[in-house]
Amino acid sequence: MKELSIDEFIQKPDSIAIDVRSPIEFEEGSIPHAKNLPLFTNEERTEIGTIYKQSGSEAAKWRAMQIVSPKLPGLLGEIKRVQESGKEPVLFCWRGGSRSQSMAAFATLSGIEVSRIAGGYRAYRERILEKTPDLVQGKAIVLHGMTGVGKTLILHGLKQKGYPILDLEGIAKHRGSVFGDFGEEKPHNQKIFDSLLFDGLSSIQSKDFFLMEAESKRIGRATQPDFLLKAKEEGIHISVCASMEKRIERTYQEYVTPYKECSWFKDRVWESLQKIERRIKNKQTLENLYHAVKSENYEQLINILFVDYYDPRYSHKENSYEGGFFFVDADSIQAAVAEIEKIIEKTGFSKPAAIGI
Incomplete structure (x- = not known):
């Protein structure tokens, strides 16, 4: 059995990380793309911890052995399948303690x-x-x-052409607004965000440039690090615009169309509005918003939110940046992608084929 430092592990693309911690620990944060093969369920882990506190380490170890023994053939079979796939199984637990040591010993004996x-x-x-x-x-x-001009669609279009992008909303699993987790699984916490950010930046480390959205410091449950905010401030800035009609259409297709028939949808819209109602000072605007929800007129709801809430707030943010902006119309995403390609060349950077992406 070999022990790998973190740097050695990171440099092994032919490996599969195997997290032997409990499911709740794995969900809280793990190495990206790791496989969870827990020695103990969440309940078993709690039980062993209680025994340790009440009766000491020997009793806890004995109970752990009783729990794990029947599971060994299944666990070892999963590790063997990883090995047979041509990948190297690399085990870990919280701090390289008894769980990964025990599992590694059983694997070696097998x-x-x-x-x-x-x-x-x-x-x-x-x-x-x-x-x-x-x-x-x-x-x-x-x-x-x-909101709704198509920044994420543009990023994905550029990525398909081979340009290096950093999708912070994807890394955070949140679209950045009060409605940002609609239709998503639980937004990523800081631990998961940091791990995926490391992965994302590692993939574009050798590039002369990368494309990103101008996200706020906080995205859902996670916070951007200061060095990334500094890179944003010192970057080349492109202002993307689109007609109100196109913005409403895109927002409706993303946030409403896939979910409007779901039982939770209308309640979630109410809950999200309640989170921002104290920031909306105009009583008539609030009444209009709630009427739009009651009547399920979501196009109207989106329009009011844009005109009376999001747009004024965003205009203030964009005005805080120093230096010039390039401007791109994104009524057509394809045309916007082509225009941004021209801007990239104009600012002195090469097309993907020339930089080896």
Whole structure:
């Protein structure tokens, strides 16, 4: 059994990280793309912890052995399948303690070659937080614009053409507004955000530039690090615009069409509005918003939110940036992507084929 440092593990693209912690620990934060093979369920982990506090380590270890023993054939079979797929199984737990050590010992006795991450997930998290600021080496090209203009669609269009992008909303699993988690699973917490940000920045580390949206410091449950906010401030700025009709259409298609028949949808709209109603000073605007929800006129709801809430707030943010802006019309996403490609060339950067993406 080999022990790998975090740096050694990161440099092994042929490996699969196997997290042997409980499901609740795995959900709270793990190494991206890791496979969860828990030795204990959440309830079993709690039980062993209680025994440890009440009766000591020997009693807790004995109970742990009783729980794990029947599971070993299944767990080892999963690890063996990883190995047979041509990948190297790399085990870890919270801090490289007894759980990963025990699982590695069982695997070795069974003839399965595995490695183990020294220091576990805690060491991984400490190391990526240390390394991440150094990964921002290229110039940020920043897309600004009102809600619904199509910034994320443009980013994905550019990514398909091979341009390096950093999708912060995707990393946060949140679209950045009070309605930002509609239709999504639970937004990512800070631990998951930091791990995925490290992955995302690692993939574009060697590029001369990268494209990103002008997100606020906080995105859902996570907060951007200061070095990324600085890169945004010092970047090349592109203001994306679109007609109100097109913005409403896109927002409706993204937030309403897939979910409007779901039982939770209308209640979630109410809850989201209640979170911002104290910021809306005009009583008539509030009445209009609530009437739109009651009548399920969601196009009208979106229009009111744009005109009386989001647009005024965003205009203030965009005015806070110093320096010039390029301007791009995004009524057509395809045309906007082509225009941004021209801007990229105009600012001195090469097309993807020339920079080896």
